[in-house]
Amino acid sequence: MEDVLTKIKFKNDTYTKKRGTPALLKMSCSICEHIIMYYQKDGPGPLKRCYLDRIFYPEDLAKLQNYSFDKKNCPSVKCPQCKQLIGFPIIYEKENRPAFKLVQGAFSLKKIPNKVCS
Ligand SMILES: [Zn+2]
Incomplete structure (x- = not known):
C-alpha cells in the first residue's frame, strides 16, 4: 500500500x-474499514462526489477515467469486502465531468499527510 502512495502525483489542471x-484522502468503508480508494480532493469543503480523474487507487476504479463514460x-x-454501496455514477452537469455521487455515512476519510503537489 505504501508503494501506491509513493507513486501518486497530484494532478494540477484547470x-x-x-x-x-x-489533498490526498484515504476513503474507507464505514462498516468494515476496508480501503475504498485514494482520492485527490481539490480545495476545501465536504466531499460529495468523487471525480473519476481524481481516483488513484484501486486500479479498477482508477482506470475508468481512460474509457468513455x-x-x-x-x-x-x-x-470490496462487505459490499456496502459507497457511490454511484453520475455526470456532474456543471462541468460535464464523470463522477461518483457518494452515499453520505457510507465512508470515512483520512487525509494523507505530507503530500506535495507535483
Ligand atoms: Zn465494507
Missing part, C-alpha cells in the same frame, strides 16, 4: 486551479 490546493454501464462503487 479544476485544481479553480478549486484550490489538493456511460452512466448506465459504469459500475457503482461498493466496498
